[in-house]
Amino acid sequence: MPKLRPDFYTNHDVIAIARLLLGKVLYTNVNNCIVSGIIVETEAYHGIEDKACHAYGGRLTARTQTMYSQGGVAYVYLCYGVHYLLNVVTATQGHPHAVLIRGLQPLSGIEAMLERRKMDKLQPKLTAGPGALGKAMGIDKQLNGANLQGNQIWIEDSGMMVPSAKIVASARIGIAYAQEHAALPWRFYIKGNPYVSKPNS
DNA sequence: GTGCGGATGAACT
DNA sequence: GTTCATCCGCACT
Numbered sequence: 001m002p003k004l005r006p007d008f009y010t011n012h013d014v015i016a017i018a019r020l021l022l023g024k025v026l027y028t029n030v031n032n033c034i035v036s037g038i039i040v041e042t043e044a045y046h047g048i049e050d051k052a053c054h055a056y057g058g059r060l061t062a063r064t065q066t067m068y069s070q071g072g073v074a075y076v077y078l079c080y081g082v083h084y085l086l087n088v089v090t091a092t093q094g095h096p097h098a099v100l101i102r103g104l105q106p107l108s109g110i111e112a113m114l115e116r117r118k119m120d121k122l123q124p125k126l127t128a129g130p131g132a133l134g135k136a137m138g139i140d141k142q143l144n145g146a147n148l149q150g151n152q153i154w155i156e157d158s159g160m161m162v163p164s165a166k167i168v169a170s171a172r173i174g175i176a177y178a179q180e181h182a183a184l185p186w187r188f189y190i191k192g193n194p195y196v197s198k199p200n201s
Numbered sequence: 202g203t204g205c206g207g208a209t210g211a212a213c214t
Numbered sequence: 215g216t217t218c219a220t221c222c223g224c225a226c227t
Contacts (some may be wrong), residue, residue, distance in 0.1 A: 031217090034204050039208045043208070045208080052208070053208090054223095059223090059224095061222095061223065061224090062222095063222070064223095064225065077208090077222095078221060078222070079207070079208065079209060079221090080206090080207060080208095080209055080210090080213085080219080080221080080223070081207090081219075081220040081221030082209070082210080082219055082220065082221080083208095083210070085208065085209085087208090100208060102208085114203050115220095125210085125211095129209070129210070130208070130209075131207085131208095131210060132210070134225090135210095158223075172208075173208070174207080174209075175207095175208060175211095177206090177207080178208095197209095
């Protein structure tokens with residue numbers, strides 16, 4: 001299967017990219033161990049004008065600078081001091097848009113994922129939720145800024161077309177502090193898929 | 202320098 | 215439903 005090409009990521013419509021990433025296949029190669037899964041849930045973060053975005057108002061810090069990169073790299077950050085969350089940086093350099101990957105349906109390397117999560121059998125909670133899938137995929141700070149054309153982390157087009165009737169748009173999770181931006185329907189998921197994070201409704 | 206809260210998940214009552 | 219793990223950026227002293 002072909003990797004998504006650089007121009008997929010440099011599009012300025014981060015909302016459209018968040019939708020298009022559903023059904024694509026995310027790979028990581030960490031410690032010589034390749035694992036993969038189908039992306040089933042995403043959220044769009046819309047740059048400096050989005051109060052929920054880390055780069056809101058043009059904030060530029062050691063943490064957020066990755067988001068200002070040219071689209072097509074990974075933005076990984078530590079949440080609550082405990083979980084590494086994976087984002088895909090989009091748009092062109094200087095435009096800090098990103099898509100958070102929130103849910104993944106495991107495809108290959110399931111044994112390795114189970115080991116990382118210290119689980120003994122496949123259950124949805126293995127990779128449902130951004131912190132859970134980050135851990136299962138072996139994602140940590142090392143992958144922050146990694147190019148998605150490289151051999152550590154990348155996304156392929158499976159050719160699988162998700163019918164729009166199966167795509168649900170809803171409010172993003174865990175961003176109540178973003179006030180009027182909290183209700184924007186910028187979370188997308190595949191209807192009925194068990195690897196969508198919790199409420200799954 | 203200090204204090205606080207966050208794009209969460211697991212283990213409790 | 216509640217608590218806690220435990221790091222980093224940021225608004226204050």
